[in-house]
Amino acid sequence: MKRVVLLGGGYVTLHAYGALARRLRGELRRGEVEIVVISADTVHNFHGFTGEVVAGLLPIGLTQTPLTEAMPRARVLHARVTRVDLVTRTVQFEGGELAYDALVVGTGGREPLDGVDGLDGTGLTLRGPGDLSDLLQRVRVVDGPVVVVGGGLAGVELAAALAARTAPVVLVQSADRVVPALHTEQPRLAARCTAELARLGVDVRTGVRVASVDDGSVTLSDGSVVRTHVVLATTGQRAVALPGLESLPRDERGRLVTTRDLLVAPDVWSAGDAASVAHPRTGVPVTANALWAIKAGDQVGRNVARAVQGRAGRPFRYLGLGQAASFGVGRGVADLYGIPLTGWVAWLMRVGFFLRFMPSRSRALQVPGELVRRSRAGRAPSRVAVPR
Structure with missing residues (x-):
């Protein structure tokens, strides 16, 4: 059985899972492939309507979907990842360790609070669990x-x-x-x-x-x-840094630099706020927002599915919407x-x-x-x- 491990509970993980579930339907049914999601949060927070929730126009519960509900064919582990070992191809997390055949880093980013005296520990952000x-x-x-x-x-x-x-x-x-x-x-x-x-x-x-x-x-x-x-x-935001990935190329904001098919290392893909993804036409890194994370997550899922089936990945071609x-x-x-x-x-x-x-x-x-x-x-x- 081949194991695909998805890190994080955001847009990249959700949409990579969706593409995997569609393209590996037979392999999942036969038990030839396992999808595992490791996330510090138990829910997917849909940030599109955050303004409406803050304004009191929507209850927060409508924007939160349990990960087990959103990704029913995955095994969901509620834990914080502590290290990724690219040599042994394992992910270490609070309470255990898991080997992977394919890894997707969708751990996102956080507002940098350490640049202002007293802001770290006092200031609130909207990107972390809770x-x-x-x-x-x-x-x-x-x-x-x-x-x-x-x-x-x-x-x-x-x-x-x-x-x-x-x-x-x-x-x-x-x-x-x-x-x-x-x-x-x-x-x-x-x-x-x-x-x-x-x-x-x-x-x-x-x-x-x-x-x-x-x-x-x-x-x-x-x-x-x-x-x-x-x-x-x-x-x-500044990309969340995972121990064990220090040797991989990063940009000035700490994001993992991807290839055109969104690889950052052999059998390791990334997208969203954690990654520096080049625009297919201009070559300039795309904006860190939900739409780009969704579309890149879709492409990551398709490429992981192709890798599991022994085929080469395809380049990310989405050009943006607005x-x-x-x-x-x-x-x-x-x-x-x-x-x-x-x-x-x-x-x-x-x-x-x-x-x-x-x-x-x-x-x-x-x-x-x-x-x-x-x-x-x-x-x-x-x-x-x-x-x-």
Whole structure:
């Protein structure tokens, strides 16, 4: 029996599993192949609707699918991986060790918190197991503003979502404006993002950095202090480093450099936030977001299946679709193949896309009704000024 081991419980693992289950259906049924998933989390967290969950438009349970439900033909081990041995072809984890014939590294990335004094251990992120639940709990019980560090598209969307649930929000962006990349590519959409933040009363502070964080305040580089007990970091990500893979080529962000067919070592594949995947046309590393992880995960699964069957892998050929963000029901921005969209069109396109890729059909079917019901209940946007 050949064993395929998938590390992590995110998009790469889920979609690699899907391709494997389809292409190795006979081998799995006959017991010739085993798929094992090792993840520190017990659920797949669908991050597409994180903004809606934070805003109170969706219950968190609709965005979480147990890994055993999402990947029924896999053996799921709930454990943290401690080491990968490329020589003995084994994966060591808390409580055991497992040999592999094919390995997929889909362990993702985490926001780097060690660059700001006090942020590591105090700041919240949304990429680790239980992170979103922790944020929701903190926002419910803490009286005061939430400081969001990072003004990219994800940070802007989350700042708006927090403000929509009536929490005062301070958004700190080191550049001179929010969503700087979008300003270059789609200035109309960037202007709409700025307008939505103003509509929701978000206190946007650009051109400053977070200098230090303690249990009750955030000090900025201009000397101002924000009294808060909730700090959310949306500063990008650094690949999770697995012991034993240090010898493999990495880029400046710590991501494993892949070949065109997504290999990083013999019989080891990677994609998503853990990997530096070259765009098939430009050669530039693709953006670290859900869509690229989904499409690359699909290709990893197809190539692993081909390897199990003794065939060569094929290059990753996906060219991209665009990006989108939501600022409440009917309010969205989207860049679809370079075409800027706003309002209901952008919002409906985004919702439809995410519904298509949710791993649980039953949960996906509940999403539209919840959005309608909760949006009708209404949530007054916060316009509370935060003292500087």
